[in-house]
Amino acid sequence: MKSNLIVAKFWNPDTLMDALAEVHHKGIPVYDCYTPFPIHGIEQYMDIKRTRLTIASFIYGLLGLSAALLLMAGVNGGALDLGWDIKSWQIDVGGKPYLAWVDFVPIAFELTVLFAAHGMVITFFIITGYYPGKKAELLDDRQTDDVFIMTIDADKVVRHDEIKQILTEKGAFEVKTTA
């Protein structure tokens, strides 16, 4: 986490939202907020763009679908040849057509979901930088319990005292600057 942040702590999400609205209205850029649970509508005050993870998920899904169809059509249709003697040829299984497209539906669907879900979650962890065992950088040891925090990058704003004043007026029970 960045150092040199103006940190304001609140007891109540509504107070935090009031303060955010005020800060936003004054044109002061917010660095980030830390809350125990997601607060709806917070994005509009923080200029958070809608994540493109959904698009990523769609693309992963398409990948899964193509992988599934290529695998099944390749193996059952007898077109697959990976070299090293790994290849397929057509086998008569119960008189079914080699490209039994109706039978491919279930696996095609499952692999689509498998790729879309896992791909998206893995991408989420990559872009957020979370990983197992990562040490959390906390501003307050109650921020995952009942404390709502707003931070402002002290390097990007001037007149720190005035900002601190606003935050205190808006109900922050503690305002400080991290070093």
Added chain:
Amino acid sequence: MEAAHYKPEQLNERFEFSGKFKKNVIYLLIIGVVFLVTGILLTLNAPAPAHDAAAHGEHAAHEVTWYTYFVANFLLANTFYFRIGMGAMVFLMFTWLGGGGWNTLIRRISEAMTQYVYVAFVGFIILFFMLDEIYEWAYLKEGVDALIDAKRAFLNKGFFIGSNLVFFLIWGGFIYMMRKLSLQEDREGGLNTYNKTTPLAAGFIITFAFSYSLFSIDWLKSLEPHWFSTIYGVYVFAGTMVTSFSVLYLLIVILKRNGYLAYVNDGHLHDVGKFMFGFSVFWAYIWVSQLLLIWYSNVPEETFYYVRRMGGSNIVLGGKSWFEGYEDSHEYMGYAFFFFFNIIVNFVTPFLVLMTRDAKRTPVIVYPLLFLMLLGHWNDLYLLIMPGAVGKYEGSFGNILMQLGFALTFAGVFLGVVLNSLSKAALVPKNNPFLEESLHHSTGVV
């Protein structure tokens, strides 16, 4: 931003069925009737198509004439618009049971849609007199077909008409009660009507589930009386819901364009869109389940149904002898196009279009899709009815015109009835306990 911009007094608005709306409905009726009559005249003089040997085997000849097409198309049109009304009722009752409050602002439109169901009952009652024309079990004498005879206890006119009249009474009764309670709430307020609607909804859903599957067996499945499939009722139900949600979205968009429903926000549209999306996927799930299970086992007593519908797909998919030994299935080849058209229009297109959040809340995008989906589900119903009712595929101009005529005439009647009943009550149920919730409705981030 989610919130819609409206003036408080708009919450008291009423729909007026006059001027442009009335004129358009009348135009629709006129065009429809003209098409219908021209279509009939064209088919009247066309040479009667050859006797459909495949469907009826060595049975007594049943000649397919313009009248057969007329009855089949009548059944198609009546069922199509009936399903829209019925779907609206199911939607109302389901959301009620699920504690959904978001749809309060659009519930009067759903209510108006249900009012068409009474008209559809009349259509079905007229069809009672035409059963002989398209239902094999109705025109075949006993002793001709052993399999049909084995089902005579169910497939006979007395039971058919009797059970359907009971269904109409039950459904009509529920719809009448629902509408009455809703209007009563407007006048009286309080929680009295709210408390009464809950048992009504539960009762409706239970009786509906049982009666609707029998209804679909009666009117649609028994067109091919040798064939059977246990999922059939669910399939018809899935199509019902998609059609109904499409029409609901369409009506909201039309009314909004004409200055009504300013308080209906993107969130409401989004949720109706979600239902369209969800039920399209559900429909596809049922579609593929039925096809897959029958295709996989390849037992002739079931597959002949699909041979008729996709038998010609050997051309589409480059196969060779999909109807080996089933010589006249090439006469059904025309259906193969509609069969694949069905899944593309009713699943692939809505799936891709409605997938994103923005699309569902942008009427400009959804508007063309709605018509496409209505066409698609007309096509779906067409595939359920035609191969059984008239046999082999016949794509003459007259037939197409007749079908178009039916579709437009019924559309005119449907819109007339729905808009008329919409004008009978306030557009906003002002005493509904969920009104505030619906006014502040937001779908959240997704």
Added chain:
Amino acid sequence: MITLWDSHYKEENANRLIRWVMAIDLNKCTGCGACVVACNAENNVPVVGKKEIMTHRDMHWMRIDRYYSGDLDNAENVSVVFQPMMCQHCANAPCETVCPVLATVHTSDGLNSMSYNRCVGTRYCANNCPYKVRRFNWFKYHNNENFDFHQNNPLGKLVLNPDVTVRFRGVMEKCSFCVQRLQDGKLRAKVNAKQTDAGAFAKPKDGAIKTACQQTCPTGAIVFGDLNDPESEVSKLFRDERAFTALEEVKTLPSVSYLTRIRNQKADEVKVNHAEHGHKEEEHTEKHPS
């Protein structure tokens, strides 16, 4: 035949490929059971003992089904039809499509082949077999104290057929049309055909190969051969008007045809006779007029 599947059969391959089929004349079958014994001996079918038989775990590849008709309360007065039943080697075999590991597939000569090495023993194929002709190895039957029969002692093992695998525990087995004999006959035919072009596709002469059950049948009820050869004896029997296949309505397209039993009976017995042939009759009434 109504089907949704594109057929794998190609007319132009008829000269090159064999399609092994069997015809069984129910008129000739006396139900003696010699074929069952022959099959056991030929194919190393384990003997499993009374206790296992009582829980329906017999391992015979062949069985003789009996259909009774007439006055069923009076055992003296029933007429019986014997139907030897073994793997029907269906062209559209329901067992094959459900096997997850491709342990049972179709060969180019029309056999429903079973590869023991590949089988993992899900028993799905046996469940999906309408004729119930697949047998599962519930235990290890050889070298096992609990099954102290011929496969558990050195002397008994001497009578095992060296051409046939002794199956291990947990795999499925079934009639193979004596595939060891078929392969042997095919190779001999190829060797005899010398190095000609046609040699690669040389077929054994009709009647040169006999399955164990056919060889043993005292009345000659079982005929085996190549259906792709229109002159073979079995082809002629397949074209016989008495020929029918078992459970035709399931559309498994079996490679075994039965020739229905005909009896000369007095007029008042005709009704009974009719019921007896119900199997075939039924197929005609149940056939789907559509």
Added chain:
Amino acid sequence: MHVEAQVRAKLLTNTEQYSQITDDIARPIEAAPNKEWLFWTTISAIVMTVCCFGLIGYLLWEGIGVWGLNTEVGWGFDITNFVFWVGIGHAGTLISAVLLLFRQTWRNSINRSAEAMTIFAVLCAAIFPGIHAGRTWDLIWFAPIPNTRGTLWANFNSPLLWDVFAITTYLTVSLVFWYLGMIPDFATLRDRFTRKGKDVAAGIYGALSFGWEGSARNWSRYEIISLILAGLCTPLVLSVHSIVSMDFATSVVPGWHTTIFPPYFVAGAIFSGFGMVQTLLIVMRRIYKLENYITMEHMENMAKVVIATGTTVGLAYMTEFFVAWYSGSFFERYVFINRAFGDYAWAYWIMFSCNVLSPQLFWSKKIRTSMTATFILSIFVNIGMWFERFVIIVTSLHHDYVPARWANYTPTWVEFGIFLGTFGLFFTCFFLFSKFLPVINMFEVKTLLHRPKKPSGIPEGKKDEAVHAH
């Protein structure tokens, strides 16, 4: 702004503060395990070890013959138990995904334990396809791994292979969904243990929490991927039991081959899953004193879902029966007559009364709100749904096409033992979960508290507390 209608019941009672929620949920984790918990966990673990692992070892050593199966009835307890457990494993994802999409907020306090139940149930289910095979050690051949044996990869036409893909996808995606939901709660526990100076616990929960700190930017992404995962899980949950049903429905066996199976199995799965959730939650809310979180409203809603799905299942039974008659097919008609009046009629009628008739009692509000009655009825649901699978599998197989090969099936003690053993496994997992993981989703329940708009400003008492805390 979110507005809540007055007529709605409160989903959170007697709770005023966010920290109170944390306290309540974290209490069982912090407390030393009590004697009752130790007793039941030990019992479960013993049952698991002896009956599940021990008997499976015996089975693998001796062969499938130690079960009561035979040539005709190739599947019995094994696949019945498999479908039973997979079915139970449906409620969790349904509650967390489908109800999330339908904005049913009552799911918030029950989703965590329902999802845990899902995962443990699917684990139990996964045992059976594994051990039912004659050669369990060769199951790797199910995997479509490139090899040099020609086309011997796997048969993509086989419903059993579809199952492998479906169950794998379902298990892993559910696991990810469950874990993702726990990450913020792990962070809460981590910070709580840090405050209390318990470094080991803080370290473990810290490692599990992935370094979560509750940044608004990540919350925004987190919420969207949760919803997308829910969107993916919804068709997934439908597909899994549909594919399981296709094990039967694709066959040509009368009584198995019927097209309604996919939706009917899904309805049955939800039904049985909710039955199990009811059973577990009634016990859990009592032991952990969670009545404020799992309120009567929750219990009633679940009862209503049980009525709805039970009636749907009943509709499917009747449809099957009717269409069997309507088909005019000799075999179809016979198999259903045999089901209701044949050798296994007792199983059929147990199934019918437990699944269709007894849930109808939930129409009465008195029964819905009585925890004793609900508990008993939920057990009935579990029994009924087990018998449903038994009836479908056994009655269809034991009398099918060829009368010469009709047979009955009697399970052996080994089959009963392994079935009991999976309950040991299930409850061991569930007890461990309820002790060491937050049984209620804290952060989602906190959003419910947010609803009643509180006056802004700092409560005075809170301010003092804050000073002391620092």
